[in-house]
Amino acid sequence: MKQVRRIGMFGGSFNPVHNAHINLASSFIKKLKLDKLLLIPTAVPPHKSDSEMVSAEHRMNMCKLASEDHKKIEVSDIEIKREGKSYTVDTLRQIREMYPEAEIYLIMGADMFMTLLDWKEPEEIFSLAVICTVPRNSDDLESLTEKEKAYREMGAETVILDLKKSNISSSKIRKLVFDDEVFSKFVDPRVEQYIYANYLFMDKSKINYERFDKVLKARMSDKRYIHSFNVSTEAQKLAKKYGADVEKARLAGILHDITKETSGNEQLKIIENSNIILNDVERPSPKLWHAIAGAAFVRDVMGIDDEDVFNAIRYHTSGRANMSILEKCVFIADFIGAERDYDGVDEMRALSGKSLEEAMAFGLSFSISDLAKRHCAIDPNSLACYNEVVIKTNKSYNKSK
Numbered sequence: 059m060k061q062v063r064r065i066g067m068f069g070g071s072f073n074p075v076h077n078a079h080i081n082l083a084s085s086f087i088k089k090l091k092l093d094k095l096l097l098i099p100t101a102v103p104p105h106k107s108d109s110e111m112v113s114a115e116h117r118m119n120m121c122k123l124a125s126e127d128h129k130k131i132e133v134s135d136i137e138i139k140r141e142g143k144s145y146t147v148d149t150l151r152q153i154r155e156m157y158p159e160a161e162i163y164l165i166m167g168a169d170m171f172m173t174l175l176d177w178k179e180p181e182e183i184f185s186l187a188v189i190c191t192v193p194r195n196s197d198d199l200e201s202l203t204e205k206e207k208a209y210r211e212m213g214a215e216t217v218i219l220d221l222k223k224s225n226i227s228s229s230k231i232r233k234l235v236f237d238d239e240v241f242s243k244f245v246d247p248r249v250e251q252y253i254y255a256n257y258l259f260m261d262k263s264k265i266n267y268e269r270f271d272k273v274l275k276a277r278m279s280d281k282r283y284i285h286s287f288n289v290s291t292e293a294q295k296l297a298k299k300y301g302a303d304v305e306k307a308r309l310a311g312i313l314h315d316i317t318k319e320t321s322g323n324e325q326l327k328i329i330e331n332s333n334i335i336l337n338d339v340e341r342p343s344p345k346l347w348h349a350i351a352g353a354a355f356v357r358d359v360m361g362i363d364d365e366d367v368f369n370a371i372r373y374h375t376s377g378r379a380n381m382s383i384l385e386k387c388v389f390i391a392d393f394i395g396a397e398r399d400y401d402g403v404d405e406m407r408a409l410s411g412k413s414l415e416e417a418m419a420f421g422l423s424f425s426i427s428d429l430a431k432r433h434c435a436i437d438p439n440s441l442a443c444y445n446e447v448v449i450k451t452n453k454s455y456n457k458s459k
């Protein structure tokens with residue numbers, strides 16, 4: 059491994075990280091011939107708990123995505139991991155310990171540069187690192203140069219890099235996301251996808267299907283997206299026919315598989331974050347997780363707090379006793395979306411036009427027998443649902459014999 063002689067440190071909340079951050083980092087790497095630059099997301103100080111500030115984990119992940127193509131940029135969690143209040147001087151000391159031979163370059167924005175003397179132990183900062191900044195606008199340069207002179211008199215080494223001005227800011231990006239406006243030119247495409255997939259900075263008080271499309275496309279393949287769209291269409295038709303809320307059917311249908319292509323670990327994390335405890339059948343059956351995680355994601359991450367929509371997603375694979383009409387519509391729609399093509403789909407479609415319960419009984423006998431054949435555990439909710447609809451439709455196995 060190449061020895062690190064010149065290391066840059068660039069801290070910030072990175073909420074979210076954007077192209078100007080990465081350009082700044084790259085310019086300093088080039089100009090100062092840095093071997094490495096540490097991008098250090100700051101921990102959120104408790105007194106500054108801004109509701110717009112997303113978790114440290116999200117900010118770290120976005121920094122990693124944005125710097126994936128930049129070999130010399132490394133994302134560091136040293137400030138996030140440190141307990142209590144984080145001071146730059148402590149981070150510098152830590153970097154000095156990690157890289158005792160290296161020269162450290164502390165990179166910061168112009169406003170930070172101007173207020174450096176108010177920080178904890180500024181003289182110690184001067185002794186540990188070369189202080190680097192860029193003017194924010196053309197008027198800045200003069201005041202920065204004046205400050206630089208004062209710092210140098212105190213023994214500091216400084217670098218002011220006059221980069222091409224950028225008018226990007228994290229707060230501007232947050233506003234664009236919140237207003238459902240395009241922000242792709244300001245961030246790396248992977249960061250844009252991450253923001254949609256994790257529903258960051260969005261206006262949770264407004265239902266916007268165009269936004270949901272982007273969220274779905276960021277979380278799943280085209281094939282799954284088409285399936286979701288078809289389920290939504292069928293769920294709306296059934297809701298209209300059987301008297302459920304058509305808008306809720308549209309919503310639950312389009313979002314029902316939102317975590318279907320999410321990794322098992324992430325599904326479990328979503329479930330855990332929503333304080334949902336899996337039962338003895340659910341825990342060892344990963345196929346059941348996506349419905350539970352999906353409902354939790356829609357309610358707790360996307361902020362769509364409607365009990366019927368939650369349950370329609372939560373029970374769309376298993377079913378359960380006493381399902382609402384909406385729940386039944388989504389359950390059946392999942393079997394009969396336009397792209398579905400399996401033996402029995404025509405009968406399922408025909409039954410769904412006749413009676414919700416008959417279609418449910420047909421669908422459940424199909425999935426339960428398939429599970430039994432493969433020696434898989436059967437969710438007690440499915441059995442309860444099956445018994446209920448079979449008794450109701452008076453078509454039990456014994457009777458048909």
Ligand SMILES: [Fe+2]
Pocket residue numbers: 314315318348349374375
């Ligand atoms: Fe599903």
Ligand SMILES: [Fe+2]
Pocket residue numbers: 285289314315392
């Ligand atoms: Fe589905």
